[in-house]
Amino acid sequence: MRSQRDLVLITGRWRKDSSLYPAEKLITILKAYADSITWIATKEGGLDYHDDCVHLIEVPDRLVEEPFYLNLFYHILHQLRVLSLLVRTRGDTVVFAFGSDLCLLPIIFGRLAGKEVILRSDGRPSKVYGMGKDQAAPIIERMFWLIERITYATASRLVPESPVMVSRYHLERYQHKIETGGLYVDTGLFISIKEVEKRRFRVGYVGRLSEEKGVLAFAESLSTILSDPGEEAMIIGYGHLAPVVARILSDGGIQHQVLCTGRIENRDLPRYLNEIQMVVLPSAFEGLPNVVLEAMACGCAVLATPVGGIPDLVHDGVTGFLLDDQSPEAIARGISRAYSHYDLAGITENARHLIEQQYTFPAAVERYGRVLGIPHPAK
Template sequence: MNVHILQVGPGHGQKGGIASVLSQLAAQRNQFERAGIFISFFETRAFRSIGGLLAFGLIDVPCFVRAASRADVVHFHVSERGSFYRKFVLFLVSLLSGKRTVFHLHSGNFERFFNRSDWLTRQLAETFIRKADCVITVSTPIARWLQRWRHTDKVHVLGNMALDAEHSVPAPPLLVNQRPYIAFAGRLSEAKGLDDLFRAVADLTRKGRDIELRIAGTGDTQRWKRIAAAHGIADRVIFEGWLNGNAKLAFYSGAHLFCMPSHFESFGIATLEAMFCGRPVVGTRLGGFLDLVEDGVSGYLVDAHNPQALAEALRKLVDDPERALHMGCAGLTRAQTCFRASLIVDRYVQCYQNIAARGVGEP
């Protein structure tokens, strides 16, 4: 049985997040097609202006109707705020068209968004989750929260892929006489724990550790340079900008360790990339980190908003290169065992086949 899937998510030049997930799925088309799954993509635009809102209603919705007419299953990749509202409108169109649907939540902040929303938004969210034929998310903690609305159907956990890093060759550890650097990759924001990381690095440098912090990602760089200066580490923080391809892999591979002290995290593609590059990880005890990182084995997990605990975890790896090497090797093994792209695609295929099989048996 061939099954045609329409993947619905961000496009129009957007970077990172769900856009990265969709690009990874597109790269695996051949494996999907060998299993009889044929995927296509519908890109949505952001609601950053009245013009964008009008374009969504006048252009995107009619184009979506045509694209969905050729699909058996419509797979919605959802985050909070604008992403949720856009996908919900298209979800209603799909229901009216009799299409089978997938609600795929990528946001580690969706529970807070839900709890802080008005009554109507909460009702829309519950409807989306309950009425979808299949619910998927990217980590176990989020799945447990979603399960309350899926009384008779399991919420599926499908991790993300890191194709480029998966096929890289992990670099050897830094030489002892080289200044080690801590790698951070992600959006430059408080939500990613960047200020906590600055405080931890400042604490370590005051205690005599000769280290650097290198940051890959986009955001208000000038603001974060001022914050680094306020913490007394302006000469220790290097902003690399947005990195792709070999430059990104070299960034991970040259690091002593990878750190992402997020205040919330759905999955953590950057964390998985660092693991495939053989680097130990220091993260926070929440979201996708709980699936990715084995605390004390492939890295360390600390409580969010705790720069002191973060500094101590970083110190253990900075002071002990051999421990960092062993933990990096353990992380690589876990990434290869649990998060290879072929395994992730197989899980997608199984979900799609189950949805299609349910459809065949119905009148």
């Protein structure tokens, strides 16, 4: 069995405000097993990424959400471009990740060409699209489901981010070729340096300011949570909903109690997290979110919706707390319930221990050794 390979990483079609951070982590893991890595990627506005060990090929694309038929046209065109690059790219193992579940043509070609095709999934697109309210949603959901059936069946190995996602997304039929593929936390950078009760901000939100992340509900809940004028909250992140968030805070008369940082560099995030007592993640859908891993590593209590792989991280009342739903009322209730717990500091200690046991870099490298079928990383 070869201990190193020529790897090709193919990622999905990313919006301008999407972060490269998870992909960079995956690449760092894959380097342990790779002679070479070629990254075929698409991001609105281009990618700002430089690594002498990685050959980056950017795919031109146009992201159009509506109407759907135009979105579908550009999706197919994107696949054809990726396929043409894959035909000309050296690599015996192809990893599809971060929104590539529907990359039908390149996945089929990869298998026909005798390549090892690994499909890493952070959530079934059909399940996500099925949450839509428009009349066409059920039809599109069914179409996505059919494509998923083909890509999941075709892939040599299927890699959900977290064990709970196997049952949540009904992947049991592929159990024979499933290995989970969670990423990692830099546990030397993300550390707890301040006791939770001594932190300035009662609650905080970290992430993209977009609808699916639940940031508007979080902002609306703050007028209830910050009933004492001396209490404060922090919102870390950027996105197109920033003006809406600002208006909600102003309408609630709490704009002076909430620090909105905008975008911050990841290397600075531990310092901010160590000023937050509780991080709230009210997302409609997630994979295995980095922000939860990093908040737990920094000693924050975490309150999150039980979506994606979150239940594998947040065990209610043990390593964190789970929300009933995404509503502002549920968020306020959840925060009140969490703060009434008799041992909040003990919960944050349990969370840090979980990270140290399962989500360090060496643990992630070992996981991907199993994914790639290589027992030990290259030395």
